[in-house]
Amino acid sequence: MKPQAMELVEGYRGGDLSPVEATRAALEAIEKYDEQVNAFVLVDAEGALAAAKESEARWHTGEPLGPGDGVPTSIKDALWTRGWPTLRGSTLIDETQPWDEDAPCVARLRETGAVILGKTTTPEYSWKGVTDSSRYGVTGNPWDASKTSGGSSGGSATAVGLGMGAWSVGTDGGGSVRIPAAFTGTVALKPTYGLIPLFPPSAFGTLSHAGPMTRTVRDNAALLDVISGFDARDWSALPTPARSFLDGLDDGVAGLRVAYSPNLGFVDNDPEVDALVRTAVEVLAEAGAEVTEVDPGFSDPVEAFNVLWFSGAAKVLQAYGDAVDDRVDPGLRRTAAAGAAYTASDYLDATAVRMELGLLMGWFHQRYDVLVTPTLPLTAFPVGQDVPDGWFSPEWTSWTPYTYAFNLTQQPALSVPCGLTSAGLPVGLQVVGPRHGDALVLRVGQAYQAITDWHLRTPTLEV
Template identity: 80%
Template sequence: MPEARAAAGPPHLSASELIAGYRRRTISPVEATQAALDVIEQYDDQVNAFVLVDAEGALAAAKESEARWHSGEPLGPGDGVPTSIKDALWTRGWPTLRGSTMIDEAGPWDEDAPSVARLRETGAVILGKTTTPEYSWKGVTDSSKYGVTRNPWDLATTPGGSSGGSAAAVALGMGAWSVGTDGGGSVRIPAAFTGTVALKPTYGVIPLYPPSAFGTLSHAGPMTRTVRDAAVLLDVITGYDARDWSAMPTPATSFTSGLDDGIVGVRIAFSSDLGFVDNDPEVDALVRAAVQQLAAAGAEVIEVDPGFADPVDAFHILWWSGAAKVLEAYQVDDRVDPGLRRVADLGTAYSASDFLDATSTRMELGQLMGRFHQQYDVLVTPTLPIPAFPVGQDVPDGSASPDWTSWTPYTYPFNLTQQPALSVPCGFTRTGLPVGLQIVAARHADSLTLRVGQAYQAATDWHRRTPTLEAR
C-alpha cells in the first residue's frame, strides 16, 4: 500500500503556488506541464486515470503560456496551470465518449463545454480527458470502454466516482486542477476516497452544455488538492453562458475574496449521521476530530440533525428516469454497463405522477434546508460513511443493496437541494485510506463553504499528504 508523504516538487505544487512561481520565474509552465506529463507516464498504467493525453498539444500550450508570463501578459488566473477534464464534458477537437461504447467517436467534436471554454480563455494547459463510468451513472469508476480506475492510496480499492479519474489524477500530481461533474456526489465521493478537495457549487454557478440527461441534479465542479485552488478554479469556470438556460449571472466578486477571514462566530451544525446513517467507527472518529478543530478555530458548533428522512426514493425516481433517457437513443447491447441497464429499466416504469411526486419531495427538502440555514450557517457531515472498498464492484462487500446510493447517503440529498457542498480530507484510517469531511451551506453561499474549508486546511495538513507509487 502506498505511504503518505508531504507534497513537494513541481507535480505536487498547488495551482496557487505554480502561479506565484510563474510570476517570480522560479518555475515555468513548461516545467510544470512536463512534470505532470512525467507523472502520467510513470503511473497511469497503474491507476488508469486518463482516457486521452495530448502531450504534444499540452507542451505547445505551455510554451505559449511561458511567453505570456515572460512578457508580463498572462491571460488570467489559470494561465499555465496543468489541468484535466472529465470525459463527460465536451472538448473541441477531442471525442467525449463518457465511458460508453454507444457514442460515435467520429464526432464532430467542434464545441467546448462552458467550463472548458473558460479554461482555454484563461490560458490553462489542458493535458487530456479523465475516466468516468458509463454516462457517469454510478459512484465508482469503471467501464467496458476504458476498464477499471484504481485508488492511488491502495490500488486494490476504488477511487470512487463518477469523477474517479479526475480525483486519482489530482491526488498523484497529474495536473493541479481537474473539472468533474456531480449529479449525486460524483466530485465529492472520489475526493473523500482519494484525499483531495472537491466542490459541488450551487446549481447554475458553473454553466453546463450540453444539458445532462439527469436534469437539474447535475453540476460541474472543481477538483483540486487545496481549498484555495478550488476557489481560484471556480473563479475561472463560472460565468454566464447563453447555451445553459439555467446559468446564473457571472459572479460579481471573486470566490477567493474573504477566503482567509476565518470562522470565528460562524454557526456550524454538526450532524454525525443525518439521523439515518451508520458510519464506520474510524470515519466517525476522524470526522468528530475535524469538527473539534473547527470549534478550536472559533466556530460555534452545535450537534444537531437537519431533520429530514432519507430522500433516496425520490432521488432514485429522478436518477433512474435519467438513466432511461440516456439509453432510449441507442441500440443497447451487452457492452453497456449491466447496472446502468438495470436502473434504466426501472426508470422506464415511472409515471409522470411519480416524477412530480419526487420533484415535490425535492422541493420540500429544499424548503427545509432553507429554513435550517436561517439558524445555522453551515452543516458539517462526513462526506461518506465508509472508506474506499475493493475495486471493480459497485457497492461494498456484504451490501444488502445493489445501488450505489446505499453507501453515499451524505452526498445525493444536496444535489436534490442544489446547495454548495465541499469535501476536504480530514485524516486516514489505520490502513492508510483517506476520509472526507463535507461542508454544506445555503444556496448561493459558496464562498462561505470555501471559507470554512480554508479555515480547516489552515489548521491541518491532511491536504498536503500525497500517495507514493513505485513506477513500473
C-alpha cells in the first residue's frame, strides 16, 4: 500500500519524505500500470518533477503554500487545466484553441502547491457510467484490467487505485465519481451541489458536481478542504466552509440515526453485493449507530433524470451541427436524439419530480441522520460495453439506480469500499446525508474505515 496524501504531508513536515520522491513514485506507477489500464490522456513528468522540487524547497524552509503542497494529483479531462487541452474524450473539440484558464478546483490545487501529474480519461463528454471513448480507448480496472473502471471519472478512480497519484478530482452528474469508486475499491464524494464550484458550467446543468477521489476517507476530507469554497465564476457556488472537513472526522457514529435501505424498494442486487453491504451496516451498528432498515419511500426517478440528462446531451451536440454522426459515440448520439425530442413541458415536469424528491428526502433526514445503500447493485463487467452482458436495457442508468437520485436532490453522497466478491471485485457502500451534511457523511465513512481494512487492500494489478 503506497502512502496516502495525509501520510505524505506528515512525512514532508517531518523531513522523512520528499515531494520529489512521492512524485517519482507516482510517475513510476503510471509507467508501470498505465499501458494496462489506460487511465491517463496526458502526463507531464517534467512539469510534475519541477513542481515537486519547488514544493520540496518550500517544505525545507517551513513555508508550504497550503495543506496539499507536494501531493501528486491528477485531474479528469472534463475540467479546464491551464496550458493543457481539455478534450473530454471527444474528437469534436479543437485541441489547438487557447487553454489559458483553470477550473476553480484546479486553481485551488495550484494555490496549495499540489503537484499536478496530468489528466485522466473520461467517456465522450462524460455522458455515461463507463469510461471509453473513440479518442482515447477503454479504461480498465485496477483489480482486473479486462473489467471496466466504471465512469465517467474512471481514469481518476483507476489512477488513485494504483498509486498513480494520491489525489484526483472527477465530476459526477449521475454517479460519475461514485460508480468508479465502487468498481475500483476507492473512495469518492459527490458533495452538496455548489460546495465545489464549477466553471465553465456543465451542459447537464445543476445535476453536475465536481468531487474528490482518493483511497481513504481522511484523504477525501483533506482534498475537499482544498477544492471547496466560493469562486465568483460559478453563480451557484456556496460560501467557503467555515471549518475544515477534517474537524470532527473521528467522532464516530455512536448515537447517529442510520437508515439502511438494502434496495430502495425497487432494485435487484447481486447476492454478494447484498451480503457485503449488509455486513458493512452491521459494522456501523456495532460501532454504536442506531440502525433502522427502512426505505426512503420514493419510486425510481429514472424517467425524470433521463429527461434532464438526455436534454443535456442534446445541448452538447447542438453546437456542432448535423455533420457529427460518424465522429460521436453512438450511445451519446442516441441519447442526444432522445433529448432533442423533449419539450419544455417535459423538462418542467421532470424538474417538478426533482423538487418533490428533494422535499421527501428533506423530511426523511429529519428522522434519520444518514441513509446507507449499496453504491451499485453489481460489480464491474467487461470493458468496452455500456451495460453488462445480456442486460435488459441499453441505458447506463439501468444499472446505476442508487446514484442518480442524489444528483437530482443535490445531497452529499459518499462511496467507500466494503468488500470483495468471490471473483475478487470490489463492492461499494454509499452514505447519503442531508444537503450541507458533507462532514457527516465523511464522518460515517471514516468510522467504517477505522474498523475495517478494505481501503487498504492491494489491487490485483499491484500483486
